[in-house]
Amino acid sequence: MHILLVEDEPKSGDYLRRGLTESGFVVDWVQTGVDGLHNARTLDYKLIILDVMLPGMNGWDILRELRRTHDTPVLFLTARDEVEDRVKGLELGADDYLVKPFAYTELLARVRTLLRRGPSREVDLIEYDDVVLDVLRRKVTRAGQRIDLTAKEFALLHMLIRRPGEVLSRPQIASQVWDMNFDSDTNVVDVAVRRLRAKLDEGFEKKLLHTVWGMGYVFEVREGREVREVREERP
Template identity: 50%
Template sequence: MRLLLVENDANLANLLAKGFGETGFTVDLAPNGLTGRHFVEEQTYDLVILDVMLPGLNGWQLLQLIRKRGTTPVLFLTARDAIEDRLRGLELGADDYLLKPFTFDELLVRVRTLLRRGPTGTADTYVIADLDIDVQRQRVSRGGQRISLSDQEFELLQLLASRQGDVISRSLIASQVFNNDSHKIEIAIHRLRSKIDERYQPKLIHTMGTVGYQLAVLAD
């Protein structure tokens, strides 16, 4: 597995590279955003770890460039602890947000979790409560009743199901399902809810503030 670590604290970057190297990862180090952009444009990575405050090109800007190129998992590793910063990171398409100070063990667990999950998931079937999704045959049923979805509705549902329980940011949904057109998301969610949730309990599709959406069974 190949990681890109974009971190301008040389001591921290070297410690993390050593730790990841000892656990079997190959790590490229970028001391600033511009170097990070060069690596992203020239190499393929399984995961990118980003600081926010970077010289040359900040983490927000670099994440946007990464999202234009694909769905590589991105984890923010930063001291920016304001809720507005965390929300901004998720809205721009980050997959996780870990605050400094941190332990290497926690970072390693989060990296491994993201790598197992991947950007979109690879399962052939998903089962959430009484909702069944057959990816191979593109069939959906709830409570034993078949549900007809358009290709785009199915793609949206599959994305939510592949990361069930996680909040999927609007920017990630836009980039993966709607060719970066975020204006279509609310209408598509409304139509999907009318088919998946309207006549059933428990409700499965949840709006998580302005950040994004979640497919999950939530406790009362």
């Protein structure tokens, strides 16, 4: 899930980016209002976390302009705690409003709630062959057997299972999962794929994660079924 973070305070921005990344999200962090509006308009985000007081353009104006063309869920995260500020943010079209200082666990809960109900939210379950990936509960099973993954392994599998049969290069994977430019001297992608393959394929006759030499990796059953996406009915 791709999130845009618009926060000009370096310590807060770095803290949020690290926390959300460790929670399995892909985060783009920008520090000016102009960059925030540009990214929000031109890239596909599932959620925007937006400060109010920003250089170049404030959060109110960003949201006002964004709502002309986009319905991406927006969470205001700001030190402005007056009732009038909260009302203004919601009236402009914000989906939630959280005041600094905040507990990260509360922020994460609000992020996941918005992703569940937002107009561009992810599907809840993705099934491919005998693998079931629960996006919101962050659980994976294969043939009914629970598979425990780290946050990065989950993000890697999520990327692969959404694009079955498509060969994904190491630079693509590094950019989406680690938010980094791929350096041919690093083996971070290969190590992560090897660990995921060990957990996902070992002990199963049918192998899903394949290496395409000189190109990258592909997730597929060579004679298998199509991927199915399932949206659960939640109370």
